[in-house]
Amino acid sequence: MKESDKSLGVAVLGCGSVGSQVVRLLQEQAGDLAARVGAPVELVGVAVRRLDAAREVEVPEGLLTTDAAALVARDDVDLVVEVIGGIEPARGLILSALEHGASVVTANKALLAEDGPTLFEAAEKAGRDIYYEAAVAGAIPILRPLRESLAGDTVTRVLGIVNGTTNFILDKMDTSGAGFGDALQEAQDLGYAEADPTADVEGFDAAAKAAILASLAFHSRVTASDVHREGISEVTAADVASARDMDSVVKLLAICELRPGADGGEDAVAVRVHPAMIPRSHPLASVREAYNAVFVESEAAGQLMFYGPGAGGSPTASAVLGDLVTVARNRLAGTRGAGESAYAARAVLSMGESRTRYHVAIDVDDRAGVLATVALAFAEHDVSIQTVRQEGRGDDAQLVVVSHEATDAQLSATVAHLRTMDIVRDVTSVMRVEGVAE
Amino acid sequence: MKESDKSLGVAVLGCGSVGSQVVRLLQEQAGDLAARVGAPVELVGVAVRRLDAAREVEVPEGLLTTDAAALVARDDVDLVVEVIGGIEPARGLILSALEHGASVVTANKALLAEDGPTLFEAAEKAGRDIYYEAAVAGAIPILRPLRESLAGDTVTRVLGIVNGTTNFILDKMDTSGAGFGDALQEAQDLGYAEADPTADVEGFDAAAKAAILASLAFHSRVTASDVHREGISEVTAADVASARDMDSVVKLLAICELRPGADGGEDAVAVRVHPAMIPRSHPLASVREAYNAVFVESEAAGQLMFYGPGAGGSPTASAVLGDLVTVARNRLAGTRGAGESAYAARAVLSMGESRTRYHVAIDVDDRAGVLATVALAFAEHDVSIQTVRQEGRGDDAQLVVVSHEATDAQLSATVAHLRTMDIVRDVTSVMRVEGVAE
Structure with a gap:
């Protein structure tokens, strides 16, 4: 030119x-x-x-x-x-x-x-x-790759660490064993979190970004109100420790998924923000401190990741x-770039319809048949169990169950059911699991 | 539209x-x-x-x-x-x-x-x-980010793992301790390396990509013949073990750097492909198997990384x-995108003028004054030493020296000098060091 x-x-x-x-x-x-x-x-x-x-x-x-x-x-x-x-x-x-x-x-x-x-x-x-x-995600080129580089491909999933404040807090909890409150305080002292941290900590910031990512990835209109949102203020040191036992780490993820319609029905989109366990071997697990990263899966390109400073x-x-x-x-x-691309106009699934996997840690009475009883509760809600780990601890025992994929409605109903059972003393940790092949 | x-x-x-x-x-x-x-x-x-x-x-x-x-x-x-x-x-x-x-x-x-x-x-x-x-780098969106997303910024360095074959071989050498020959054979058996692996193994493929990356990053014309090129066929199991001792890993890197001119002179560009040690904590170190990744440093954006499948x-x-x-x-x-941007027309430095850091492992006689003699050899070439590790081993000892940044000419002259010294029995490993702040 x-x-x-x-x-x-x-x-x-x-x-x-x-x-x-x-x-x-x-x-x-x-x-x-x-x-x-x-x-x-x-x-x-x-x-x-x-x-x-x-x-x-x-x-x-x-x-x-x-x-x-x-x-x-x-x-x-x-x-x-x-x-x-x-x-x-x-x-x-x-x-x-x-x-x-x-x-x-x-x-x-x-x-x-x-x-x-x-x-x-x-x-x-x-x-x-x-x-x-x-x-x-600040300086990370992610929107241009989604709307241009991947324009000839079909994006199937976006997993993003798109909020630096919460990643800093969760990283501190993982490395130091600190609770949420102490880690938040440290983030505030270092200028990574604001005096009123609500927008970051409760996932509002990440939810806005998830809506933007999903709109571009799936050529559909997705607004913040379509995004199921859970923050990290209820993530406990026990959750983080439980993740560590699974060789996993807890991250606040913005998740955008293309869900093929059943029986030839139309594709739909699931968009949500919540803390989730991901395996330490996942590329997103090594995103430390206040850095951001966006992991993209597409049909032809496979798995891509974009990493860098998410703010500043x-x-x-x-x-x-x-x-x-x-x-x-x-x-x-005298021209303009490609405008909005919303031609696919895909429906957005409710959280209950979205498919996820749960990691559930349960304190139970240590007596024969407990495992079978708990397994039956999962089966009653049509949730298939992938792994169970049982640890006897004197009087009582702990069961750690990781499910296969099911609807979030089925999974949350299962947890509600567990809480009512006599042999269950406490459900000590419930966390969704992401970044694992089904 | x-x-x-x-x-x-x-x-x-x-x-x-x-x-x-x-x-x-x-x-x-x-x-x-x-x-x-x-x-x-x-x-x-x-x-x-x-x-x-x-x-x-x-x-x-x-x-x-x-x-x-x-x-x-x-x-x-x-x-x-x-x-x-x-x-x-x-x-x-x-x-x-x-x-x-x-x-x-x-x-x-x-x-x-x-x-x-x-x-x-x-x-x-x-x-x-x-x-x-x-x-x-195959599916990884890297050229569009360089020419568009970073068009308002000043890129200062690009470090790329842009050849999957060599990354697969070096990863195998690192994880299994295999020598180059065995790792190459495995790569060939698995279809990651061709029957004639020269283009990959000797760095020709990576050098072509380095020229393209440097041209875009620095708005200058850089051709394959401008790129200093060393392959991985002479990387030994001892080099890889020596890297491991330094909590580092050996990668074949395409390196494109903007070098500010001295005393207000014009900026120049250094472009090279060679194996180098990088710390395991560097984001590129975790790029495994045949994956590719490109790490970009720019003045305003800071450090970005792009990761994904580099071929297929x-x-x-x-x-x-x-x-x-x-x-x-x-x-x-009725329009076209931005064409070639070579307005900066920066000169390309020779390898001798490029600034790097060396890791040198030397077998020496184990007697008093050896360290001082070796240190003097570095000083004679005006190369400053960052760290020395000395390990006595009965009759002889091993010195592992990591230099500060100097011109490649100074560093290679230092190594040539070391090889002539009586107290030096053997220079067992010479490897450049990248991804470390000076």
Whole structure:
């Protein structure tokens, strides 16, 4: 592409940890960006809440404004980077930017997971791009591989560690034996968790990302409300120890699966976020601290994994700038990239219909026939057992049962049944199992 | 994108293990491909050497031809997939296809590494695309992330395990203690190595991929002849054991580095393929058997890794089809993707100028002052030592020295010097060290 004389104007909305790095890179790499885009890319405005706030970057004189709405409507703004986050005013600003003819790059997972189709339709109508690589797993290129590299293949499963805070906490629990509370405290002390950790710890952040991943992987509309969500606040040191005994590790996973319809029925999609045991030999098991990774299975390519930093101003800004180069090139070429692909319009299964496997640890009376009685409870719910380990411990014994795949409804009914049985003193750990071939 | 009535005609050149899977997927996924491209994609011809050869796929009646040259010139061919491999006739066919107005997808690493710019210029002139994701690391999306996702960042280093055969052999040597010969034999028995394993074992295949990776990562032209190449046929069981003692593992790495110029001089590029020790804690160390992985370091994104099957008909076909969808979409939109990006035109350093670190194991006389004498030899070549481990063994002793970073010329001169010293009985292992922070 020959370099153009006309420069492209960029407006950045938000100048927090990501926005300030976007502003920095736009200035430091101006020469490279111009060469890669084919035209200069010029920062023309930065919208902030307060002009006098402390910032990680020096914004050139005169570019700061508190009037984001006026900024996105300006004629000299060709590209808008939205890194404010949250639903409003982000949504309104993105829609206005598109209507005024700008292309948009956003890192806003919450908005995309709640109302992505509204944004995609607005972009389609305006003939502009909306790109959002930074919305999932920070710097890790995962959305572009899903929507482009694997466009000739059939993705069957995505397993993602897409929240660094919870991975840090679970990793600490695994390596130090700490309980959830202590590990959370350490994450907060080190800046990996916020003072109010709810969005991370309860899986809301991961659920938004799961919806985005599932939409792209399965060419269907999946929103955050479609995602079954369980966080890690109830994961105990005993669960983690139980996993260790199984040569497994507990991870908070975003799971997106294509489920072939029975008897020639239509394929459906299962999307959920919950803690799960995975074998230590699984590539995701070695993802430590606050790193992210996304494991993808597809029919032709087989198993792929994408690994890297899932958050942080500078890594997220790298993803934003990569998208910015693409939408800028499209802009110069008078075209746009592939828009939303939801043609498959697959149904989303409820959690009860989703198929999973359970690991259940049970304290039982240590007497003859206990194992048979417990096995019968599984059988009554049509759940097949893969392994049972029995450990006598004086008065009582512990049974650790790992099931074969069954519907989550069957499995949770089995656990509820176990809790009512006389010989069962306590169900000490219930955890789903992932990353194991059936 | 609305679906078009006009279908796009695809010609496949070559129907071996990759070509036959491309043909299969084009037929099996026709509906999905049409939806994702926005128009039907129709197989219109398959060029083969012999019409009556045994094939993994049934090619529809009338599509097989031995006249590849006539096929690529046909008016109904919009897209050409080249999976013949080798330099000719592949190059001539690709150039002819572009001249006749087709867009091209190729998996031909040897051709791209030898003469990529000729192909890129022909594509530019024709206003068509040439895409080649499948040329490096099979199904792993690595070229698209480098040229698009990281387009707003500065890549500083790429470390790749990009040859499955050699990774399988080195993994066997590590896990079983086998020598190179036995591990190669096992690889051949299992179909991971060819009867003539030279291209894999001596690093030619990896060197071609290194040239392609370096060209994209550093926006410069790098050809196979620029790549310093050492294979694994001289890696001994002793080397592997010595690595194990260092809690490291030996891998054949494709290494592409951006080296900042000294004193404000221009940046340059170092590109090489050789066996190297990496710590077991490095993400690449856990890449087992014939899998591939590419580790990327960039200024803003930090450390990323891409992992998956690096070869095989079906995974490679997945990468080909992903590219096919992109070039087909571009075709329909009347545009083309980003062409060659070589604006930075960085110089390629010779191996002697490249900076590396050495691990050297030396059998020495066990007498006082030996360590000092050896240390002096390193100092004479201006090589700084990071660690020395000394093990007395009766009559003689072994020294294991790991250097700090120095030029390869300094390091190899040091080793040559050591070999001439009276107190040195034998230099038992020399191996470069990678994946360690300096």
